[in-house]
Amino acid sequence: MRTTNKSINRREWLKTTALFTGGLTMLPGVLQAGALAEGPAEEASATFDALTLPGTSASSNLHNAERLSGLQADAASAARIPGPLKARLFANENPFGPSSIAKKAMIDCMDNGYQYPFMLLKDLEAKICAYEGIDANMLMTSAGSSPLLLGSAITLLSNGGNIVSADPTYDDLPTRCEKIKATWIKVPLKPDYTHDLDAMEKAITAETKLVYICNPNNPTGTIVDVAKLKDFCERVSKKVPVFVDEAYIDYLPDPAATTLIDGVKKGQNIIIARTFSKVYGLAGLRVGYVIAQPAMIELLGHYAAAGGYALSLPAITAALASYNDKAYIDEVKKKMEASKHFLYETLKSEGYSYIPSYTNFVMFPLKMEGQRFVEEMYKREVGLRNWKLNNQDWCRISIGRMDEMQAFATAFKELS
Numbered sequence: 001m002r003t004t005n006k007s008i009n010r011r012e013w014l015k016t017t018a019l020f021t022g023g024l025t026m027l028p029g030v031l032q033a034g035a036l037a038e039g040p041a042e043e044a045s046a047t048f049d050a051l052t053l054p055g056t057s058a059s060s061n062l063h064n065a066e067r068l069s070g071l072q073a074d075a076a077s078a079a080r081i082p083g084p085l086k087a088r089l090f091a092n093e094n095p096f097g098p099s100s101i102a103k104k105a106m107i108d109c110m111d112n113g114y115q116y117p118f119m120l121l122k123d124l125e126a127k128i129c130a131y132e133g134i135d136a137n138m139l140m141t142s143a144g145s146s147p148l149l150l151g152s153a154i155t156l157l158s159n160g161g162n163i164v165s166a167d168p169t170y171d172d173l174p175t176r177c178e179k180i181k182a183t184w185i186k187v188p189l190k191p192d193y194t195h196d197l198d199a200m201e202k203a204i205t206a207e208t209k210l211v212y213i214c215n216p217n218n219p220t221g222t223i224v225d226v227a228k229l230k231d232f233c234e235r236v237s238k239k240v241p242v243f244v245d246e247a248y249i250d251y252l253p254d255p256a257a258t259t260l261i262d263g264v265k266k267g268q269n270i271i272i273a274r275t276f277s278k279v280y281g282l283a284g285l286r287v288g289y290v291i292a293q294p295a296m297i298e299l300l301g302h303y304a305a306a307g308g309y310a311l312s313l314p315a316i317t318a319a320l321a322s323y324n325d326k327a328y329i330d331e332v333k334k335k336m337e338a339s340k341h342f343l344y345e346t347l348k349s350e351g352y353s354y355i356p357s358y359t360n361f362v363m364f365p366l367k368m369e370g371q372r373f374v375e376e377m378y379k380r381e382v383g384l385r386n387w388k389l390n391n392q393d394w395c396r397i398s399i400g401r402m403d404e405m406q407a408f409a410t411a412f413k414e415l416s
Helices: 010-026 056-069 071-077 102-110 119-134 148-155 172-179 195-202 226-236 261-265 294-300 311-323 326-349 372-377 402-415
Strands: 138-142 163-167 184-188 210-215 242-245 271-277 288-291 361-365 385-389 394-396
Touching: 056 326, 102 195, 102 311, 119 311, 119 361, 119 385, 138 148, 138 294, 148 172, 148 210, 148 288, 148 294, 163 172, 163 195, 184 195, 195 226, 226 242, 226 261, 226 288, 242 394, 261 271, 261 372, 326 361, 361 402, 372 385, 372 402
Parallel strands: 163 184, 163 210, 210 242, 242 271
Antiparallel strands: 138 288, 271 288, 361 394, 385 394
16 A cells, blocks of 8 residues: 555554654553543653652642643643542543534444544545645644644654743643753743743744744633734744644634634645644544645654544544534533633632633632642542742633532632
């Protein structure tokens, strides 16, 4: 079978998959043994040296947390949970999904579970291409975005150089670059917690191989001014590829007005990442994709496990059934906004501020040491994440179902 940028033979697949899964062999035995049964099936593929576990000191916990990328820390959060939670609010998941249509489609597809899902994946890719108005050779699908992030790191920075990003931001890609000995140039956010595009552009050097922008940004939930971002990408992409991670873009009122996909269609050297893990509620099934120039897609294909061998039949089926299901997406956003409003009111009633969020998570500054707050909330069966930002302890809380937000409020008022 001939190798193309859309499909690869078994030998090539095994080679590329080995690059992706190689990091898994370095995980501690507790993780390999399945200690994350409670945790998300997210992309914890890079090494982390220690999990934050009950009984360890707050200082060592903070040190460990600072060494983990976003998804690794989410997994570590899951690992330290002694039992079931009343509120699982640490992984930015969509607790309302998958849609009923997606669930039925998955059940109906099981009779074909013995088949490789090549043809069905072509249907999903054709549906995405038709909606976005792109050619098939501009799209690459994979099991979530993690293999694509890893493929980008290896493709663009395996020979050294640096990656420029905001700080803080979703650090999965920059962390992977550091693992392969590249340098991560961190540019602080502006006082309003948005990307400082001017400073990021000034930080680019002759050694810069990639610029990474997460929009909306994780963990702050802020967005970049659309006009300024488009100007930035048009200008900067002439010098260096720009990776725009749009994992949370579907939570915006008008995603089509914010996406940088039009820049790709105009020929700009931009890589757009999307995922079905967020608004579509398929985090546990693992479906993601990137849109880029055909030449970039072909390069990524050498190192990212992608296509029909990377995605499972139920995952593709659920994604195909869910894609652009406007009624379902609107319902998810409506429920999420109601839960977010409840959170805002809870924080305000207890005298806390917060960063207004365009996503399904919110950051707010704490009045106690961050790791202690998280541990105390875990004791009350509420799972959260903490951050250090501008020498201040913060909490990032994912938006859950209303019963989960009420559980948070009850526990929070005991500590606030």
